[in-house]
Amino acid sequence: MDPIEQSKRLAAYQAVDNHVQPQHRVIGIGSGSTVPYVVERIVQQGPAVNKGRVFIPTGFQSKQLIVEAGLGLGDVDQYPTIDVTLDGADEVDHLLNCVKGGGACHLREKVLAEAASTFILVADHRKNVQYLGTNFTQGVPIEVVPFAYAKVLQNLHHILGSPNATLRMAIKKAGPVVSDNGNFIIDAPFGREHMEDPYVIMAQIKMLTGVVEVGLFCKMAQAAYFGNADGSVTIRWKGGKVEQIAPENAST
Ligand SMILES: O=C(CO)[C@H](O)[C@H](O)COP(=O)(O)O
Structure with missing residues (x-):
């Protein structure tokens, strides 16, 4: 697998394992190239736990992912309170501010982020920056x-x-x-x-x-997960704590 794809999968798997719990019934699914791995990991939790769940998409791409995975589809107007939303990002800074909308989905993404009790970002290591606009320069x-x-x-x-x-x-x-x-x-x-x-x-x-x-999503996320090239995962938590998961302990 391409190393960047591997980093995205690492971040997504770790975030799902840490934040999508069996008791969670309403789950927001964001957009971007890391999110298919989020859905993949949720599917791996098995049909028994996914049976009674509803998944809310942030746009066409995530709706397709939910439908193709055979998961239950819902909308935020039916479920304005979401247990956990997982989403990609174009860039995330050290305070968990992030740029989103590279895929033009940021309106719905912000609605689902605000609706969620827990909002989690997933990305590869290129998006983990001190200040926004470092690598993602298109604006x-x-x-x-x-x-x-x-x-x-x-x-x-x-x-x-x-x-x-x-x-x-x-x-x-x-x-x-x-x-x-x-x-x-x-x-x-x-x-x-x-x-x-x-x-x-x-x-x-x-x-x-x-x-x-x-x-611009300012300090909305509880945590951001970044998959690294060496197989480790960096977790930035709200409040500033940074956690490193070693490759041998990372979700695979
Ligand atoms: O905000 C988004 C779409 O509006 C995406 O989450 C963001 O663009 C990241 O996408 P990718 O993982 O494909 O780089």
């Missing part, structure tokens, strides 16, 4: 209603200090990316001065008329 994903995108872009360029903010364009389709909610996505890079404490810029962006949601 903060911002979902906007199509009617307002030009005005939001202008405000980002001239007022909020992101002169290189751009509308995300689709690949294999002419025109912009359209989210699962029918909206456009802007990617807005910000400098270190904004990313050291991203809450302030997150709130300022959210105040722009036409913005639906910002892909």
Whole structure:
């Protein structure tokens, strides 16, 4: 298996083993390339424990994963309280702030993160950074209603200090990316001065008329799991504790 894929699987398996307990009935399933391993591990818990469970997706991809795995599908309007949500991230900082929305799913992801008693991030080691914007440089994903995108872009360029903010364009389709909610996505890079404490810029962006949601999740997660190249797992806990699981003790 490719080493990065292995790291993603390590993170996902460890997080599921630590946080998806038999008594959990309503489980949020996030988006991204690490999440298939989350579903894989949940399926390994067996049909008896999964029988009475409901899984809530954050978008088309996770809905497909749930359906293809034969798990029970639900929606957050039926289940506004979730036991645990597990999700990927584009980057996570040392305070558990993270950037999400590389896959344009961050509106639903934030709803499921807020609805969950426990919100857990899973990723490979490249996403474990001191400050956001270190490796993931394309910018903060911002979902906007199509009617307002030009005005939001202008405000980002001239007022909020992101002169290189751009509308995300689709690949294999002419025109912009359209989210699962029918909206456009802007990617807005910000400098270190904004990313050291991203809450302030997150709130300022959210105040722009036409913005639906910002892909900055500030201190929402209880823990972030990173699979490492040597087979170990790093767990960053809310509050600052960092735990290392040695390769021989990691979930496989
Ligand atoms: O926030 C997300 C989608 O909106 C994803 O969780 C994030 O983009 C990580 O994806 P990947 O694991 O494919 O890099």
